Amino acid sequence: MKKLRYVLLFLIVLIVGGYFYLIQDFSKTSSLIIYNGTIITMENQADKPEAIFVKDGVIQMVGSKADVMQLKESNTEMIDLQGKTLMPGFIDPHTHPLVSALLIDMVDVSGFTHKSPEEVWAHLAKEVRKFEPGTWVFCRGLDPILTKNLASPHISKLDSIAPNNPLFIFAQTLHNYWANSLAFKAVGVTAQTKDPSKTSFYEKDAQGKLTGMIVEQAAMTAFKTRIFEEIGQKKLIKNLAMVMDNYAKAGNTTIVTTGLTTFKKNIIKLCEHFSSEKPTLFGQGLATLNIFPDRKPAVRHFVYVRHDAQHLLPDSPQNGDDFFKIVGVKYWYDGSPLAGSMYMRKPYFMSRLTRESIRINSGHRGKYLIRPTQMVKIIENLQKKGWQIATHAHGDQAIDDVLWAYETANKKATVKEFRHRLEHCMLLNEQNLKRMNTLNMTPSFHINFIYYYGDALKNDILGIERANRILKANTAFKNQVNPSLHADQPMYDSDPFSLMATAVNRKTKEGEAIGPQEMITVWQALQTMTINAAWQVKMENKIGSIKKGKYGDFVVLDQNPLKVDKASLRNIKILRTIVHGNTVFQK
Numbered sequence: 001m002k003k004l005r006y007v008l009l010f011l012i013v014l015i016v017g018g019y020f021y022l023i024q025d026f027s028k029t030s031s032l033i034i035y036n037g038t039i040i041t042m043e044n045q046a047d048k049p050e051a052i053f054v055k056d057g058v059i060q061m062v063g064s065k066a067d068v069m070q071l072k073e074s075n076t077e078m079i080d081l082q083g084k085t086l087m088p089g090f091i092d093p094h095t096h097p098l099v100s101a102l103l104i105d106m107v108d109v110s111g112f113t114h115k116s117p118e119e120v121w122a123h124l125a126k127e128v129r130k131f132e133p134g135t136w137v138f139c140r141g142l143d144p145i146l147t148k149n150l151a152s153p154h155i156s157k158l159d160s161i162a163p164n165n166p167l168f169i170f171a172q173t174l175h176n177y178w179a180n181s182l183a184f185k186a187v188g189v190t191a192q193t194k195d196p197s198k199t200s201f202y203e204k205d206a207q208g209k210l211t212g213m214i215v216e217q218a219a220m221t222a223f224k225t226r227i228f229e230e231i232g233q234k235k236l237i238k239n240l241a242m243v244m245d246n247y248a249k250a251g252n253t254t255i256v257t258t259g260l261t262t263f264k265k266n267i268i269k270l271c272e273h274f275s276s277e278k279p280t281l282f283g284q285g286l287a288t289l290n291i292f293p294d295r296k297p298a299v300r301h302f303v304y305v306r307h308d309a310q311h312l313l314p315d316s317p318q319n320g321d322d323f324f325k326i327v328g329v330k331y332w333y334d335g336s337p338l339a340g341s342m343y344m345r346k347p348y349f350m351s352r353l354t355r356e357s358i359r360i361n362s363g364h365r366g367k368y369l370i371r372p373t374q375m376v377k378i379i380e381n382l383q384k385k386g387w388q389i390a391t392h393a394h395g396d397q398a399i400d401d402v403l404w405a406y407e408t409a410n411k412k413a414t415v416k417e418f419r420h421r422l423e424h425c426m427l428l429n430e431q432n433l434k435r436m437n438t439l440n441m442t443p444s445f446h447i448n449f450i451y452y453y454g455d456a457l458k459n460d461i462l463g464i465e466r467a468n469r470i471l472k473a474n475t476a477f478k479n480q481v482n483p484s485l486h487a488d489q490p491m492y493d494s495d496p497f498s499l500m501a502t503a504v505n506r507k508t509k510e511g512e513a514i515g516p517q518e519m520i521t522v523w524q525a526l527q528t529m530t531i532n533a534a535w536q537v538k539m540e541n542k543i544g545s546i547k548k549g550k551y552g553d554f555v556v557l558d559q560n561p562l563k564v565d566k567a568s569l570r571n572i573k574i575l576r577t578i579v580h581g582n583t584v585f586q587k
């Protein structure tokens, strides 16, 4: 009798456990019919299918309503588009979910919110008073460009605003940072501390005293560890869950993290827990203990680990599944035009902004963060193991160097299968696009620099002639290198229509044209965020368009982007996002 009770108990555990396992297997979904609206397949612009049938997350039929309806099963979910537009879900090809989670509830000192320096500092002072003395105050988005006439704050100013709290501020570009005296003290950095390099350092004045500014990432490592500690694991996990939801809300069905900001295996496990097809034992265990959140269908996630976190690379690129996978390694070859660290052939334009806010001298043209010969070794090494590389390269000199490194590394080998990427590509010219085509490389453009910073690039940083040659999306299409567009969240929010609107209209927020010859069509813009971005992570046979055999990743829009006036592309709203047949967002 007692034995029977144990058997029963065992069976119950098995059934309940099995049930949870099954409902959390994101590939097991009931069937789906989508009909009664415009369907843009991104296969062929002339396609006009009426309906789609999806089963277990895979598209089984794209065709006439009559044919599709014949496949209807008793439990098929019917999605009536009511005349709205359906297209493949968007793929954010370059984003930073973990940094977004870190920044999401920091004090906002950005130029998107504050128009004058007075406003910035008054807001910060008010916020600081809400913190207990001794606790850290973190701020995000300080921006000497969008906030006109904002000078780089001196450490004495930061001390006067936060005399009793360690204070740390991220620049909008994430290439510069500022800290007050208590913050430097807390992490043990003094004026005597050795700078990590010539390009990443703690800025000092003529007397050798800290000015409060920290330039580029290596010098902020000590602070970064502290920030993670202060925010705490619980908060970070909660924030990351929110960030993942926001990607779906923005119409993304896949995100690509280009340099996951972590050295910890558990963070990889956490990301895997959010997105992978089946629950892992580790993730499930932590979810039971309420350390990880419960699983629910989420966006697909492909990850490039940071160059300095390669211990996180699995044994081979054949890891994970089509929901979560580590695909390569991210390197930074130069910095940002807004920080004076973009590496150019010719010097920066000299203006009050470059002199006083960005603080560079005449003749300055930025510098590489990696020696070109070192880059060759990096490429050879990673290619040997089959890894794809994504390299941050903004300036024309940086791009020249990186392409030289690829050509040198591949004199003998073939590079066809790698699809190495260049990120941001502000001054990528036609000649280099041709080289990229030969190398089978692909660019992702930081296109909203035009919209938000076009004015400053033109008048203060690059000069008119050079500013008109930035972000050559049209020339990239002509050279068949499968370009994509990105927001680089948290730089700008992940918002596909904002990016596509900029690529199509090539106008600043104030309405000024920047390099109009580089406008692309709406169809091309849609390609950048779907099939091209899929190609960049070698998923073009599974996602990025609506086709029999591909995954059921869709987005429902309130208007047809191919029909609206292209000036109003930015206003199209996301109504519903579906990943693998599972609705992950609905308005």
Ligand SMILES: [Zn+2]
Pocket (backbone or CB within 6 Å): 094, 095, 096, 258, 488
């Ligand atoms: Zn980035």
